[in-house]
Amino acid sequence: xxxxxxxxxxxxxxxxxxxxxxxxxxxxxxxxxxxxxxxxxxxxxxxxxxxxxxxxxxxxxxxxxxxxxxxxxxxxxxxxxxxxxxxxxxxxxxxxxxxxxxxxxxxxxxxxxxxxxxxxxxxxxxxxxxxxxxxxxxxxxxxxxxxxxxxxxxxxxxxxxxxxxxxxxxxxxxxxxxxxxxxxxxxxxxxxxxxxxxxxxxxxxxxxxxxxxxxxxxxxxxxxxxxxxxxxxxxxxxxxxxxxxxxxxxxxxxxxxxxxxxxxxxxxxxxxxxxxxxxxxxxxxxxxxxxxxxxxxxxxxxxxxxxxxxxxxxxxxxxxxxxxxxxxxxxxxxxxxxxxxxxxxxxxxxxxxxxxxxxxxxxxxxxxxxxxxxxxxxxxxxxxxxxxxxxxxxxxxxxxxxxxxxxxxxxxxxxxxxxxxxxxxxxxxxxxxxxx
Numbered sequence: 001x002x003x004x005x006x007x008x009x010x011x012x013x014x015x016x017x018x019x020x021x022x023x024x025x026x027x028x029x030x031x032x033x034x035x036x037x038x039x040x041x042x043x044x045x046x047x048x049x050x051x052x053x054x055x056x057x058x059x060x061x062x063x064x065x066x067x068x069x070x071x072x073x074x075x076x077x078x079x080x081x082x083x084x085x086x087x088x089x090x091x092x093x094x095x096x097x098x099x100x101x102x103x104x105x106x107x108x109x110x111x112x113x114x115x116x117x118x119x120x121x122x123x124x125x126x127x128x129x130x131x132x133x134x135x136x137x138x139x140x141x142x143x144x145x146x147x148x149x150x151x152x153x154x155x156x157x158x159x160x161x162x163x164x165x166x167x168x169x170x171x172x173x174x175x176x177x178x179x180x181x182x183x184x185x186x187x188x189x190x191x192x193x194x195x196x197x198x199x200x201x202x203x204x205x206x207x208x209x210x211x212x213x214x215x216x217x218x219x220x221x222x223x224x225x226x227x228x229x230x231x232x233x234x235x236x237x238x239x240x241x242x243x244x245x246x247x248x249x250x251x252x253x254x255x256x257x258x259x260x261x262x263x264x265x266x267x268x269x270x271x272x273x274x275x276x277x278x279x280x281x282x283x284x285x286x287x288x289x290x291x292x293x294x295x296x297x298x299x300x301x302x303x304x305x306x307x308x309x310x311x312x313x314x315x316x317x318x319x320x321x322x323x324x325x326x327x328x329x330x331x332x333x334x335x336x337x338x339x340x341x342x343x344x345x346x347x348x349x350x351x352x353x354x355x356x357x358x359x360x361x362x363x364x365x366x367x368x369x370x371x372x373x374x375x376x377x378x379x380x381x382x383x384x385x386x387x388x389x390x391x392x393x394x395x396x397x398x399x400x401x402x403x404x405x406x407x408x409x410x411x412x413x414x415x416x417x418x419x420x421x422x423x424x425x426x427x428x429x430x431x432x433x434x435x436x
Contacts, residue, residue: 001124002072008064009120013098016061017116020099021109023051031173033190034165040190044176050103058095066091073127075205080252082132082201083213084245087253097252098123122250131200133248136219138240139163139171139191141265143230145272152277154229154284157222161196171244195223195240198248216258219243222288229284231303232406235399236270239263239307266309286410295409295416297324302402311378311391312370318398319367325405328418336364338424343401345427346408359385363398366391 025048033040069077069091076094079086087093098119102111140160145152152160163171168190201215212220223240230238247254272280287299301321308314326342327335340360344353362384369376381388384397409416417423 001127002068004068005065005072005127006120006124008068009123010116012061012065012095013116013120016058016095016099017102017109017111019058019061020050020103025050029176031169031176032165033168033173035168040168042173048107049175050100058092058099062090062092062095065095069094076127079206080203081254082134082204084134084201084216084258085254085256086204089252094123094252098250101250119250126250130203132203132251132254133198133200134245134254135198135248136196136243136245137167137171138195138223138243140193140195140238140240141191142236142238142268142270143191143193143272144269145193145274145277147274149274149277152281154226154281155222155288157197157199157219158226159196160193160226162193163191167194195226197222225288226284228299228303229280229287230270230272231306232287232299232403232410233280233283234270234272235306235396235403237266237268237307238270239265241265263307264309265307283407283410286413290414291410292412292414292416292419294324294328294418295406295413297321298402298406299410302399302406305395305399305402308395311395312376314395315363315366315391315398316370318395318402319363321402322363322398322405325409325416325418326424336361336368339364341428342424343405345424346405350430355385359397360401361385363394363401366394367398 027046028049029044030047031042032045033042035041066077077090079088081087099109101119101122102109102115106115143160145162148162150162154160172190197219199215199219201213220243223243227239242257242259244257245255291299298321301317301324305314305317305321308317322343323335323339326339331338340357343360344357347353347356362382366376366382366384376382376391378391381390382394384394389397409418
């Protein structure tokens with residue numbers, strides 16, 4: 001930032017704070033949320049807020065800043081932001097936001113010179129930066145961790161974090177006179193956890209930029225992998241519906257919500273045991289690594305199946321995922337028999353293989369009837385092994401079979417053993433495969 005702008009800002013910011021201090025704060029009701037036990041309770045609290053633009057006019061004070069900004073940083077007097085959001089800035093708006101920033105950080109305008117210097121430094125960083133750091137928060141639908149943990153780091157990009165009272169109040173509370181414009185949680189109530197992380201976006205001027213940006217697409221890819229990890233680790237519908245973005249540090253106006261992931265997440269319950277967190281984190285790292293296409297397809301189909309509302313679609317998705325692994329190699333004869341035998345061969349206890357064979361036969365029979373135009377009413381019982389199940393129960397069984405197969409091969413990444421020559425034959429006859 002040019003020295004002339006720096007000196008000008010340090011000269012006028014104390015005067016702007018003094019002017020704002022002459023206006024009494026408004027007492028405004030805010031809806032705030034507090035976690036009590038297993039539920040959330042809302043209440044209205046009066047919070048002091050500074051007057052908005054009309055009463056807090058800084059036009060006269062901002063004129064010197066306007067002049068020096070026009071000479072040295074004219075690109076910041078116009079539309080400034082990222083590919084996600086931007087605002088048309090002028091000197092008065094910038095100065096007013098600096099005043100609001102002091103109030104938000106310290107709840108007073110009577111601050112020391114050190115505070116003014118610190119804020120001036122933040123303003124300089126905003127002007128000089130070629131990128132804007134953004135914090136994202138994506139509430140996770142249906143997740144429960146028992147007992148509760150504060151956070152679960154998955155990678156340097158994604159952490160699962162328990163939402164605090166402040167987080168929930170920011171997302172679903174706020175000024176009572178503006179609640180009609182705030183996003184409200186759907187169906188499942190307030191989420192307990194969220195995916196959080198940070199990423200850097202290029203600062204953009206004017207209307208230059210492509211949406212979605214490459215940086216945000218990378219974030220979405222990380223979130224998709226985190227969701228795949230959850231769905232392939234445990235049962236139950238889980239995912240996220242929107243991503244909330246907020247700039248880190250001083251950056252006027254960059255707050256936005258991106259809704260619609262293109263995926264419906266039904267009501268349900270997904271429970272992650274706190275005692276199994278280390279196991280889940282290892283599982284998530286495997287899912288995020290490079291995978292063989294067949295294994296990747298199996299995980300993707302399991303993910304799709306977990307949020308299906310139709311038992312028919314859930315079962316078909318799960319069996320497609322199973323086929324990608326159990327029938328890998330291209331042989332198209334005796335599909336049902338090889339499907340069931342290969343699945344049974346993964347059981348290490350020989351005495352249990354016959355029962356697994358019968359279960360796999362029953363699931364594949366359901367699959368064959370459905371994909372060839374047949375109908376199975378959910379009230380009708382189908383034979384799966386030694387049990388008679390509804391179609392919904394059979395679909396859940398197919399998902400658990402697929403989850404078992406995925407976990408068996410997932411640590412092998414892009415070189416799973418089932419790709420080896422005569423792998424399944426050696427499993428069937430109890431021989432040790434060279435790749436194991």
